[in-house]
Amino acid sequence: MGGRAGVRLSIFPLAGALLFPRAMLPLHIFEPRYRALVTDALARDRRIAMIQPREAEREGHPPALYEVGCVGRIAHVEALDDGRFNIVLEGLARFRMTAELQRPTLFRQIEARFGDYDDDGEPDPLELMIRVALEQESKRFAEARGYVVDWDAVGRLDDEALVNGIAQIAPFDNAAKQALLESPTIAERADLLIQFMQFFRLRDEDDGGRTTFQ
Numbered sequence: 001m002g003g004r005a006g007v008r009l010s011i012f013p014l015a016g017a018l019l020f021p022r023a024m025l026p027l028h029i030f031e032p033r034y035r036a037l038v039t040d041a042l043a044r045d046r047r048i049a050m051i052q053p054r055e056a057e058r059e060g061h062p063p064a065l066y067e068v069g070c071v072g073r074i075a076h077v078e079a080l081d082d083g084r085f086n087i088v089l090e091g092l093a094r095f096r097m098t099a100e101l102q103r104p105t106l107f108r109q110i111e112a113r114f115g116d117y118d119d120d121g122e123p124d125p126l127e128l129m130i131r132v133a134l135e136q137e138s139k140r141f142a143e144a145r146g147y148v149v150d151w152d153a154v155g156r157l158d159d160e161a162l163v164n165g166i167a168q169i170a171p172f173d174n175a176a177k178q179a180l181l182e183s184p185t186i187a188e189r190a191d192l193l194i195q196f197m198q199f200f201r202l203r204d205e206d207d208g209g210r211t212t213f214q
Contacts, residue, residue, distance in 0.1 A: 006098075006111055006113065007095070007111065007112050007113065007114065008101065008109060008110075008111060008112075009047070009049035009071060009095065009109065009110050009111075009112050010037055010040060010041060010047070010048060010049065010105075010107055010108075010109050011048075011049045011050070011051050011065075011069070011107070011108050011109065011110055012027075012034060012037060012048050012049070012050055012051075012107070013051055013052065013053045013063065013065055013108065014027075014050060014051075014052070014053075015052055015053055015174050016052070016174060016177055017050060017052070018050070018052075018070075018164075018167055018168050018177055018180065018181050019050040019069075019070040019072050019089055019091045020070060020091045020094075020164040020167070020168075020181070021070065021091045021092060021093055021094065021119040022090070022091055022160065023090075023091045023161075023164045023165075023168065024075070024088055024089065024090055024091075025050065025072065025088065025089045025091070025168070026086070026087070026088050026089075027086075027087050027088075027089065028084070028085075028086055029084060029085040029086070029087060030084045032106060033106035033107050034107060035083055035084065035085065036105065036106040036107055037106070037107040038074070038077070038085045038087060040105070040107070041074060042074065042077065045073075046073050046074040047071055047072070047073055047074075047092070048071070048072055048074065048089060049069050049070070049071040049072070049095065049110070049112070050069050050070055050071075050072060050089065051065050051066060051068075051069030051097065051110075052065070052066045052069070052174055052177065052178055052181075053065055053066075053174075054066055054174075062108065065097060065100075065110075066097075066178050067096050067097050068094060068095070068096055068097075068116075068178070068181060068182050069094065069095055069097065069112075069181075070091050070092070070093065070094045070095070070181065071091075071092050071093060071094075071095055071112075072089030072090055072091050072092055073089065073090050073092055074087050074088070074089060074090075075088050075089065075090040076088040092119075093114055093117070093119040093120070094114075094116070094117040094119055094181070094182075095112040095113065095114050095116075096112060096113055096114075096116050097110045097111070097112050098110075098111050098112060098113055099111040117184060118184075122160070123159070123160050123185065123186040124185070124186070124187070125159050126159040126163075126186065126187055126190055127187070130187060130190050130191065130194075131159060131162075131190075133194055134162065134163070134166075134190050134193060134194055135151075135154065135155070135162075137193075137194045137197045137198060138154070138166060138197065139151065140197070140201060141170075141197040141200070141201050144201045144204060144205070145171075145201075145204075159186060159190075160186055163186050163189050163190045163193065164186075164189075166193055167180040167181075167189060167193060170193070170196070170197070171200075172196055172200065176196050179192060180192055180193065180196075
């Protein structure tokens with residue numbers, strides 16, 4: 001997708017939901033506007049663009065959006081009897097929004113360009129010290145939050161799956177999530193993850209366990 005400009009994308013603005021190239025994102029679709037989005041995507045190219053809103057939605061005021069998101073392809077769909085869907089998106093490439101389009105659809109559409117990120121090929125492997133530091137800080141973070149984790153299974157993940165998986169499920173705020181999405185490389189994302197986990201873990205300890213992650 002690199003280099004193309006002026007591409008029209010139908011978007012699903014969802015806070016805290018990150019999609020990365022080659023990663024999977026399961027979604028339960030129940031709102032009428034997003035049921036229409038899925039129906040339209042299935043009838044065309046099966047593509048849906050995930051992007052985070054910058055603010056909470058207000059009545060009659062669609063929330064402003066971050067500029068960078070990731071387009072995905074519907075890899076699996078389960079149509080439920082009441083019109084809802086369970087879908088799984090497979091990430092394709094990150095994009096930068098250039099404009100929002102005015103279209104008579106229930107769902108929002110944007111114009112976007114690709115090419116700001118090199119998402120076409122497999123990423124370079126992490127340096128061993130970064131991989132070790134990421135796993136160690138993940139264990140500290142999980143223990144501090146009381147999470148139960150199968151660390152043997154975690155150790156078998158490849159670098160990209162590990163980094164992106166943590167970024168997807170970590171209980172960080174939207175701005176931190178966006179910074180992870182916009183990290184150009186897996187190595188930079190891993191380094192940022194380590195910093196975020198250290199920051200939130202230590203802040204939680206300083207607050208005596210009272211911190212609530214957004």
